[in-house]
Amino acid sequence: MLKPDSNTRKNHNRFAVFCICLVCITGTSVAQVTQYVNPFIGTGGHGHTFPGATMPFGMVQLSPDTRPDGYYDWDACGGYHYSDSIIYGFSHTHLSGTGVPDYCDILLMPMSGTPLLQNIADNDPKKGYASLFHHANESAAPGYYSVLLEDDSIFAEMTTTLRTGMHKYTFSKKGKRNIVIDLTHRDKLLDGTYIELISPTKIQGLRRSKSWAGDQWLYFAIEFSEPFIRSELQSDSIDLQTSPGYFLSNILSGTALKGSFGFSDNNGKPLYIKVALSAVSCAGAWNNMHAENPGWDFDAIRTQANTVWENELERIIVQDGADVKLPLTDPSNKMVIFYTALYHCMIAPNLYMDVDHKYRGRDMQIHTAEGFDYYTVFSLWDTFRALHPLLTILDTKRTTDFIQTFLKEYEQGGKLPVWELSSNETECMIGYHAVPVIADAAVKGIGGFNLDTAWDAVLHSANLQIFGLKDYKAKGFIESNDASESVSRTLEYAYDDWCIAQLRKVIAGEDSQYWNYWLRGKNYLNLFDGDFIRPRYNGGWYTPFDPREVNFNYTEANAWQYHFFFPHDVPAYMGEYSSAEAMEKKLDGLFTAPQETTGRDQSDITGLIGQYAHGNEPSHHIAYMYDFCNAAYKTQERTAQIMYTFYTNAPDGLIGNEDCGQMSAWYVFSAMGFYPECPGKPTYVFGTPIFDRVDLHPADGKMVAIYANEPDERNKYIQDITVNGKARKNVLLTHQELLDGARIIFTLGTEPNKNWGKFSENYFSSDIPFAPVIQSSHTVFSDSTTISMHTLCADCAILFTTDGSDPAQNGILYAKPFTMDSSATIRAITINKKENTSAVIKTVLHKLNNNYSVQYETQYAHQYTGGGATTLVDGVRGGNDFRTGMWQGWQGNDMIVILDLGSETPIMSAGAGFLQDIGSWIWMPEALEIQVSTDGQEYKTIGTEENTTAEQDNTSGKLDDMEIDLSKPVTCRYIKFIAKGRGNIPEWHPGSGNPRWIFCDEIWVK
Helix, strand or coil: CCCCCCCCCCHHHHHHHHHHHHHHHHCCCCCCHHHHCCCCCCCCCCCCCCCCEECCCCCCEEEEECCCCHHHCHHHCCCCCCCCCEECEEECCCCCCCCCCCCCCCEEEEEECCCCCCCCECCEHHHCCCEECCHHHEEEECCEEEEEECCCCEEEEEEECCCEEEEEEEECCCCCEEEEEECCCCCEECCCCEEEEEECCEEEEEEEEECCCCCEEEEEEEEECCCCCEEEEEECCEEEEECCCCCCCEEEECCCEEEEEEECCCCCCCEEEEEEEECCCHHHHHHHHHHHCCCCCHHHHHHHHHHHHHHHHCCEEEECCCHHHCCCCCCCCHHHHHHHHHHHCCCCCEECCCCCCEEECCCCCEEECCCCCCEECEEHHHHCCCHHHHHHHHCHHHHHHHHHHHHHHHHHHCCCCCEEECCEECCCCCCCCHHHHHHHHHHCCCCCCCHHHHHHHHHHHHCCCCCCHHHHHHHCCCCCCCCCCHHHHHHHHHHHHHHHHHHHHHHHCCCHHHHHHHHHCCHHHHHECCCCECCEECCEECCCCCCCEECCCCCCCCHHHHCCCCCCCHHHHHHHHCCHHHHHHHHHHHHHCCCCCEECCCCCCCCEECCEECCCHHHCCHHHHHHHHCCHHHHHHHHHHHHHHHECCCCCCECCCCHHHHHHHHHHHHHHCEECCCCCCCEEEECCCCCCEEEECCCCCCCEEEEECCCCCCCCEEEEEEECCEECCCCEEEHHHHHCCCEEEEEEECCCCCCCCCCCCCCCCCCCCCCCEEEECCCEECCCEEEEEECCCCCCEEEEECECCCHHHHCEECCCCEEECCCEEEEEEEECCCCCECCCEEEEEEECCCCCEEEECCCCCCCCECCCHHHHHCCCCCCCCHHHCCCEEEECCCEEEEEEEEEEEEEEEEEEEEEEEHHHCECCCCEEEEEEECCCCCCEEEEEEECCCCCCCCCCCEEEEEEEEEEEEEEEEEEEEEEECCCECCCCCCCCCCECEEEEEEEEEC
């Protein structure tokens, strides 16, 4: 077999060399790797991808939309779902695999005959501009998409450049030809939206819209290959019709803007349309069109798009003797699965500047990018894990551009991006994961950005006072009553802080700043109870605790899946707080636990092996953690199982959301046989390869050749590895080895070699005074409660006070559990032998000043306990965020609670506090009815308070007290609170048909 010359082969001539190689493998004519891309993978199931035409990291994603309203349909996030049979049109922007809908901007649709401006009526697409289609008449390839629109027998084709889309419509029917433009498609339009007719072949305008991105500006320039002879524009109540000779200065604006353009009767020639986009101006859009697509040669643009994709995809050449014999449609064709995954890794982030380098910044002002390209769509909670590390190998230029974009967003918008979309910060997901992208590039020697600015930016993110950071910095962790997703936030902040330390080490070495953030990287251990990393509440542990329960202490996960999120600290964790054997056993427990989760339903948790969930990102590194436990063969078992089970050549071939390339990047790395278990370290860990040979071409290095002997589902266990001819006994591969052009040979077998891949890494005992745990038998009690304390630091002491004073000054040495019989504020610190102390941890105890007790005729939901039966009478009110765990919740039924006063007592009023957050399916009750009794058997109603909060009031966390006041005292012992539910969620809401929630805290009587 001919082997490419690793010293001379460059990106620009890969195509020719690859053709030679493929001839040798297949014995057929010249082929391209683009033939192995199936854009329909991920368009079914919950992949949320789109099949249409786009360029690598391009601004335009020209694709069909089969779902007209993404807000009401989770699987409509990408605009298209393979299960559908109606196309509503072709829009020019799409998100690739996100879990929240947006984009699908500037929708065009061809139709014959009389134009219709509604998309569908009476569920009949023939009564609108939508059309039926069948997948048998649909095709897609990199940079190209086509489909037959059956209602009017129109063959639609489309292709793209970076900033433009090109349509080709071939009409079969005689008569009028029309193009509909619908700017109302999917998103809410904002003031400023307009369409302007500037000639019989040209229109332009602005679509300003609100969805996930709260204020998106998208200018467009549209040119037709033939002049239109009639047009109709509609906006709100305005209907503007034009005819030839009446085009100039025709502008229509509004927030319900759509129209149609009519052309001469069918002449047998295709109608072509070019659409250019810009976030800056219409002039910018026209400049983009003139620069990238000045003519009308559709086939040339399509060929150009394919060539660009070919050059990008040839950064990795895979060869497999078995797969080349499989049909491209075979569900198990690994080459199709691999190249489609690599294709999905090159769709986002998206270019977000014009050809003159002007862009709309985070301050919504227009700027010029000098010396770099400006991008958007940063799904960083997902992509920091594998996509960005993959690009540090394949595409250092774009890696630098992404970081330059981050820093401009910091300078112009006030902070590094979290989940940025079209110059809008959505604040979606958690952490500050621009930091690991920056740190990972820095430790791998990728420059081209200002390290001082980067340092200022990461410090700014780490020291904000939002999303629990204030408590995290003060205590070293977040409690469930401080902020929602407290466990996940604590763990991800700790990892991000460790990454800050790595960046500091590149800049200045191991100085005080380095050690400060290195220590913050240990904060995850403040949530370790010796068995699980779990939530804390009021100084102690959150109870009840079920590691399979999905609740709001975690981000789209549970305790099993987040227990392993300390990728930066695995050796130290095993050395000081666990062991390799215990870690291996814990990992085994994850993969073999019962598959069912408990608690709230979370659609993102898919692809389960036990409690491992490959369909969501928090699990993605976990299978590789066996490598650190001297059990590398189990990494090989599990990664092979995931690759062969959860990735297929089918529309539902992704087990979860694609998430802008992360789901696919995991596969690309794993298929090559290694993975970046911890971005921020310039190392990778070995898994098991699935191809006979991989030629990997680092952007700034020599070719890496990876060989394996006939890998398959059985032949997956590493017997031996050589790197550049030398036996590799450990599981690590360095980034520098990749850049230097490593030759890696895997020797595989069908039985595990349990002696290969021993791991050892030096660590030192940190003796960190971790925050103490103050555990009380009851934080709310009638008689007394027992207090116990402990800390993870074995050689540390605990000092505490019970009067609320500073334990560093007045502390008592904790020796054993003790009893408290009164309300108190206990404060405690941990102190080590060097007299270093932890943060002060506080527990507030409430002794009830009455003999009240609470009985439940309808039980609250297990995941919304509020801390137990006393939460409704503990005197502590829940705040605006129901996810902090201080509320009790009922779903689908009335809340019926009985308050026992202990003896007959005259009362003047009774009431309860409720919360409404309709985005989370929580409504005020329809009414609160109060009944009283002296014997607990016979009750009578003394009053009813009707709800006054509007059903569609979408205020996030709206609080309201409902109280019944009496004109004269009523003597009773038992008071029954009946909060009446409001039935199922109405049709206008995304959760239509599901049962509503009632949330209460607390009840009272006067």
